[in-house]
Amino acid sequence: xxxxxxxxxxxxxxxxxxxxxxxxxxxxxxxxxxxxxxxxxxxxxxxxxxxxxxxxxxxxxxxxxxxxxxxxxxxxxxxxxxxxxxxxxxxxxxxxxxxxxxxxxxxxxxxxxxxxxxxxxxxxxxxxxxxxxxxxxxxxxxxxxxxxxxxxxxxxxxxxxxxxxxxxxxxxxxxxxxxxxxxxxxxxxxxxxxxxxxxxxxxxxxxxxxxxxxxxxxxxxxxxxxxxxxxxxxxxxxxxxxxxxxxxxxxxxxxxxxxxxxxxxxxxxxxxxxxxxxxxxxxxxxxxxxxxxxxxxxxxxxxxxxxxxxxxxxxxxxxxxxxxxxxxxxxxxxxxxxxxxxxxxxxxxxxxxxxxxxxxxxxxxxxxxxxxxxxxxxxxxxxxxxxxxxxxxxxxxxxxxxxxxxxxxxxxxxxxxxxxxxxxxxxxxxxxxx
Numbered sequence: 001x002x003x004x005x006x007x008x009x010x011x012x013x014x015x016x017x018x019x020x021x022x023x024x025x026x027x028x029x030x031x032x033x034x035x036x037x038x039x040x041x042x043x044x045x046x047x048x049x050x051x052x053x054x055x056x057x058x059x060x061x062x063x064x065x066x067x068x069x070x071x072x073x074x075x076x077x078x079x080x081x082x083x084x085x086x087x088x089x090x091x092x093x094x095x096x097x098x099x100x101x102x103x104x105x106x107x108x109x110x111x112x113x114x115x116x117x118x119x120x121x122x123x124x125x126x127x128x129x130x131x132x133x134x135x136x137x138x139x140x141x142x143x144x145x146x147x148x149x150x151x152x153x154x155x156x157x158x159x160x161x162x163x164x165x166x167x168x169x170x171x172x173x174x175x176x177x178x179x180x181x182x183x184x185x186x187x188x189x190x191x192x193x194x195x196x197x198x199x200x201x202x203x204x205x206x207x208x209x210x211x212x213x214x215x216x217x218x219x220x221x222x223x224x225x226x227x228x229x230x231x232x233x234x235x236x237x238x239x240x241x242x243x244x245x246x247x248x249x250x251x252x253x254x255x256x257x258x259x260x261x262x263x264x265x266x267x268x269x270x271x272x273x274x275x276x277x278x279x280x281x282x283x284x285x286x287x288x289x290x291x292x293x294x295x296x297x298x299x300x301x302x303x304x305x306x307x308x309x310x311x312x313x314x315x316x317x318x319x320x321x322x323x324x325x326x327x328x329x330x331x332x333x334x335x336x337x338x339x340x341x342x343x344x345x346x347x348x349x350x351x352x353x354x355x356x357x358x359x360x361x362x363x364x365x366x367x368x369x370x371x372x373x374x375x376x377x378x379x380x381x382x383x384x385x386x387x388x389x390x391x392x393x394x395x396x397x398x399x400x401x402x403x404x405x406x407x408x409x410x411x412x413x414x415x416x417x418x419x420x421x422x423x424x425x426x427x428x429x430x431x432x433x434x
Contacts, residue, residue, distance in 0.1 A: 012070070015085050016062040021051045022089035023065050024058070032097035033199060034068040065097075072100035072193075074109045083127045087136075093236070094133035101194035102187035103235065104133055107140045109192060117146055134234075137185065154179045160205075160259070165212055166249035170205045174198065180208045183218045185235040200224050204260075211249070225262045228376050237374065242268055242367050265378045267366035267385065274421070275359035278382055278414065281423035285412055286355040286386060286404075290348065293402055297344055298337040307340065343399070350397075351404060354389035365389070379421040383412040 016023065027035055028042035038061045044052055053061065066081075069088055073081045084104070088095050094104055111127070114120035120143060123129050130136040155175025161168040171177040171188075177197040181189025187196040188206060200206060204226040211219050220233040221244065230238040238244050245252045256263050263269050298304060305325065308314070313330045315321045330336070338345040357365070365385045366377045377384055387408040394401035413426045 012063075012066050012081075015082055016066045019085050019089035020058075020062060023062060023085065024051055024053075025049065026088055026091050026095050027061070027065050029091075030096045032068075032099075034071070034097045034101070035064055038064050068097045069100065072097070072105045072108075074105055074193075075112060080108055080112075080127055083130075087133045090132070092132050092134070094137070098187050098194070098196055098199075099133075099235070102190040102196060103185045104137065105193040106190060107137045110143070110145060111136075111140050113146045114140070114143055119143065119146060160207070161252070161255055163250055166252075167210045167212065168252075169208045169210060171197070171201075171208065177201075177206065180210070181220075181222070184220055184222070184233040186222055186231065186233075187235075188222070200227060200229075203227065209244075209249070225256075225260045239371060240367075241370065245269075265380065267377045267379060267382060268363050268370060270359070270363065270379060272359040274379060275362050275382075278379070278421050278423050279357050279359065279362060279385075282383055282386055282412060283356045285423060285425050286408060287352065289407060289411070290351050290355075290404070293404070294337065294344060294348060297341075301337070301341070304337060304340060308335075311335075347397075347399070347402070350393045351390065351401070354393040355386040357386055357389065361385075380414045380416070382414050382421065383408055383423065 028045035069084050153175040156172040157176040158170050174197040177188045178191050207223040209221040218233050223230045230241050315326050362385050390405045
């Protein structure tokens with residue numbers, strides 16, 4: 001083995017060891033095709049955030065990750081790999097292998113040329129001074145390209161929608177994706193490193209929105225519904241996709257509902273007609289269980305029965321049910337458990353308000369969930385809306401929700417009935433003892 005090869009392998013091992021667990025945590029959230037095998041074995045890390053891998057599996061995973069990171073370093077001696085590994089390990093913008101390849105590698109190539117030609121001054125020419133990839137790429141963008149660019153090939157594309165505010169283009173080949181993605185950091189627009197146009201376009205069209213009256217220089221958007229990725233020109237997730245599609249360029253939602261089947265299943269874009277009936281069904285199923293819970297609490301509340309007896313709500317002496325609670329008399333006097341137990345009444349009202357959801361409330365909840373967590377809730381997961389509402393309603397409650405949120409997850413399922421979704425009660429089978 002040559003000394004140079006030995007040193008390179010040693011450096012790879014040392015870098016992997018230095019950032020080890022952090023690399024794995026990032027890779028667990030990175031579905032880039034280059035590390036698909038690693039991603040597939042990190043399910044437990046995604047769920048718990050804990051590294052519980054045997055030594056051999058962990059070593060092989062780190063080697064695969066390091067090899068993918070090294071591939072994004074354009075220099076012969078891999079002089080930027082430690083920086084890339086550090087950036088990948090800390091997460092944040094660009095912390096996906098496909099981003100390193102398509103967005104960061106071109107910036108590194110330009111940075112390296114600027115350094116060689118002494119066109120980037122200190123301390124900006126020190127790669128390790130940069131705290132994150134977005135800052136690094138932004139600084140490199142400030143400098144003119146040291147090499148002359150060739151005229152871009154427009155490729156083949158199709159204008160699928162146009163009004164007085166926006167033009168929507170679907171690129172049909174990589175050249176078109178690059179042409180209409182000029183000035184962006186999309187991985188589908190890279191000309192100098194790995195381009196992911198084919199990776200995404202095989203699953204569905206890429207819609208590029210070109211504003212006719214941009215609010216800022218370079219404003220563009222790329223939407224890919226199958227992967228649920230909606231990005232601006234800087235490759236940041238669109239903060240409010242509903243606002244973009246419904247208000248920014250006129251109401252584009254009806255057009256997308258007609259041409260993109262996936263959007264019809266998303267709660268935040270669903271119609272009142274699609275939402276009203278299943279939401280009502282979910283509410284009825286949950287409230288039936290809520291009443292069962294209230295009845296259980298009532299039947300087990302000895303103080304309640306003592307109070308009823310003390311107040312005289314019992315059958316009199318000589319009655320065939322002498323000493324038993326006279327429920328008819330209690331009802332005539334508007335005496336019931338919820339009127340008596342203020343805590344139980346407050347719990348009931350909070351639960352009722354949480355699970356009785358209107359279509360407007362469901363859409364708003366789904367929209368907030370996407371903005372906060374990046375998760376798209378479909379009609380097939382509609383029960384998640386009232387379940388989330390229950391969690392929020394009892395978040396600061398001393399007594400909690402009594403297991404109501406967990407019960408919703410376990411006992412309500414959404415099923416397709418023709419072209420409609422319906423909510424059903426589900427009773428999991430009890431485990432059989434042997």
